[in-house]
Amino acid sequence: MAPSDGGHTSADPVLEQAAGWLRDGRRVALATVTRTWGSAPRRAGSHMAVADGGDFTGSVSGGCVESAVIHAAMEVIESGDPQRLKFGVTNEMAWEVGLACGGEVEIYVEAVR
Amino acid sequence: MKSALLGTLLEAQRSGRSVVLATRLSDGAQELLRIGPAGAREPRSMEGVSADQVYAALRAEEARVAETADGPVLLRPYTVPRRLLVVGAVHIAQVLARTSPEVGLPATIIDPRAGFATRERFPAAELVRAWPDEALERIELDDRCAVVVLAHDPRIDDPALTAALGSDAFYIGALGGRRTRRQRRERLVEAGFGPEAVARIHSPVGLPIGARTPAEIAFSILAQIIDGIRNPGASPLAR
Numbered sequence: 001m002a003p004s005d006g007g008h009t010s011a012d013p014v015l016e017q018a019a020g021w022l023r024d025g026r027r028v029a030l031a032t033v034t035r036t037w038g039s040a041p042r043r044a045g046s047h048m049a050v051a052d053g054g055d056f057t058g059s060v061s062g063g064c065v066e067s068a069v070i071h072a073a074m075e076v077i078e079s080g081d082p083q084r085l086k087f088g089v090t091n092e093m094a095w096e097v098g099l100a101c102g103g104e105v106e107i108y109v110e111a112v113r
Numbered sequence: 114m115k116s117a118l119l120g121t122l123l124e125a126q127r128s129g130r131s132v133v134l135a136t137r138l139s140d141g142a143q144e145l146l147r148i149g150p151a152g153a154r155e156p157r158s159m160e161g162v163s164a165d166q167v168y169a170a171l172r173a174e175e176a177r178v179a180e181t182a183d184g185p186v187l188l189r190p191y192t193v194p195r196r197l198l199v200v201g202a203v204h205i206a207q208v209l210a211r212t213s214p215e216v217g218l219p220a221t222i223i224d225p226r227a228g229f230a231t232r233e234r235f236p237a238a239e240l241v242r243a244w245p246d247e248a249l250e251r252i253e254l255d256d257r258c259a260v261v262v263l264a265h266d267p268r269i270d271d272p273a274l275t276a277a278l279g280s281d282a283f284y285i286g287a288l289g290g291r292r293t294r295r296q297r298r299e300r301l302v303e304a305g306f307g308p309e310a311v312a313r314i315h316s317p318v319g320l321p322i323g324a325r326t327p328a329e330i331a332f333s334i335l336a337q338i339i340d341g342i343r344n345p346g347a348s349p350l351a352r
Contacts (some may be wrong), residue, residue, distance in 0.1 A: 005196045009193055010219070011126035019123055022116050034138065034187050035178055045176030045189045046319060108138055108187065112114045 008034070014058035016048035018112055023054040027052040033060050033105055037088070040070055040103035060107050063096075065084035072109050082110040114143060121145055131192050133167050135159060139184030162186050181296065195257045195283070196221060197338075200245045200273040202229035205288070208331035209261070210238035216335060218259065223248045225269065233278030245273035254280035259338050261318065262287040271300060278310050283337050286318035288330075320350065 021028045031048040033040075041062035048066065050057040060069055060086035065087045072083050088104030125132045133146045135156045135327055143297060144156040153168035161181025169187040179186045197213045199206045202224035210220045214237075221239040224230040230240045241248045245262075254260065260277040262270045265288060277285045278301070281317045289297060294316050301311050320332030320340065341350050 011123045014190065015119060015123055015126075019116075019119055022119070032136075032176075032187065034176070034185070043175065044178075082138075084138055108136065108185065110114055110136075110141055112119055113115055 012047065014047040014049050015063065017057045019097050021049070021051040022112065027077045029076045029109055031069050031073060031107050031109045034084075034108045035106040036103060037105075038103035040105045041050075042105070043100050050074070050077075061105055065105065065107070069107060076109045076111050080113070081110050082108060084108055117257075118143060118145060122151065126191055126193075126209045129193050131171060133171055134187075134189045134191065135162060135167070137142065137181075137184060137185045137188070138178075138187060149338065155174045156186070157163040159183065159186060162188070193257050194219070194250050195259065196341075198223060198249065198254070198258055200224070200233075200249075200254065200262045201266075201269060201288075202226075202234065202240075202262065202328035203263050203265070205263050207234055208328045208346050209334065209349070210235050216339060218335070218338065221252065224271070245269060246276050247258050249273065249276035249280075254282050256283050259284035260286070260333055265289070265293070265299070267300070271298070271304075273312060274301065274314065275304065278306055278313060284315070285313050286315040286334060286337065289316055 018028050018030055024048040029050045031050065033042050033044050035044055042060055046060055048069060049057055050056045050061045050070050054070055059066060063090055069085065072085055076083055085107045120132060121134065131148045133148065133153065135144045135146060137159050142159060144158045146153060146156060148171055149155060153164045153171065155164045155167065156162050160183060162179045166179045167188055171190040171192065174188040174190060174192050176187060177189055190198065195218050197218040197220045199220055200223045202222045210222055213220045221241060222230050222235050223243065223245050224242045225242060225244045230242050254276065260273065260282045262273045264270050271326055273325055274287060298311055315337060320337045321328055322333050324330045324333040340350060
């Protein structure tokens with residue numbers, strides 16, 4: 001029962017999963033909350049990783065914009081070009097996607113390769 | 114993001130080093146900035162971001178956007194994880210061990226007594242069956258550590274508090290009723306700790322929500338630790 005410092009040095013689980021998917025030969029995009037306004041549920045810096053096929057881990061909102069972000073992530077995986085997304089109550093997209101909290105969130109989606 | 118950069122970022126986190134990832138949102142340019150004892154430096158590959166901005170994002174543990182002539186740059190800090198050291202492998206500690214990882218505070222349970230810090234009682238936590246002064250010295254307490262003292266036995270609690278007060282632990286809490294607290298304060302003052310040192314100890318431990326059961330007390334402790342992290346020096350609960 002020797003003490004170790006193992007618990008001190010774990011890495012971000014979303015990034016770990018992204019690296020794991022890459023090792024498995026899958027294509028991956030990473031979404032990151034860059035800015036929020038009002039009562040957005042996830043803080044700036046929050047990550048969501050998406051693999052080809054649509055598997056994802058982590059979150060960038062309370063669940064309201066995840067499917068739109070996954071859709072964008074698929075495009076990013078194909079094109080390789082990053083995208084900047086913004087969702088909010090004043091945004092037509094958000095009206096469809098529904099950011100019920102009334103906040104706004106800006107998300108950066110990039111390919112990892 | 115290049116997969117090699119992702120690998121470097123993960124490696125930095127695994128080895129306990131704090132880093133900040135700078136991403137220029139207009140074109141996706143990225144640079145990983147290591148933060149050393151001398152502080153932060155500005156990104157070499159992008160103009161308009163200062164070392165102060167990099168360091169501020171790290172200190173606040175908050176991603177921030179720096180506006181530059183070439184467009185916004187996201188500064189995303191990856192800090193060394195915090196951890197929770199629990200002295201006294203009691204019932205409250207069992208609940209803490211299960212729940213604290215959910216709020217980013219993986220627990221290490223310290224208790225020298227046979228039968229307390231066992232794998233049966235703590236299936237997932239890191240266990241140290243040793244006296245707390247010895248255990249906490251090996252662990253090298255720093256400002257990423259919270260120490261919660263629950264043994265209710267001065268032979269275990271006092272050396273733990275002495276080690277915690279001699280460190281930069283960001284939170285120190287100790288269980289104890291009024292009489293226990295008074296006697297403990299006297300012993301610590303006798304041992305040479307000043308009033309401001311003793312005042313670092315949160316006791317009664319946990320937010321005053323009327324917690325009665327071990328689980329309720331564990332949640333009140335976690336809530337108090339979160340309050341300290343999110344509202345440094347200005348808790349909305351202080352009103």
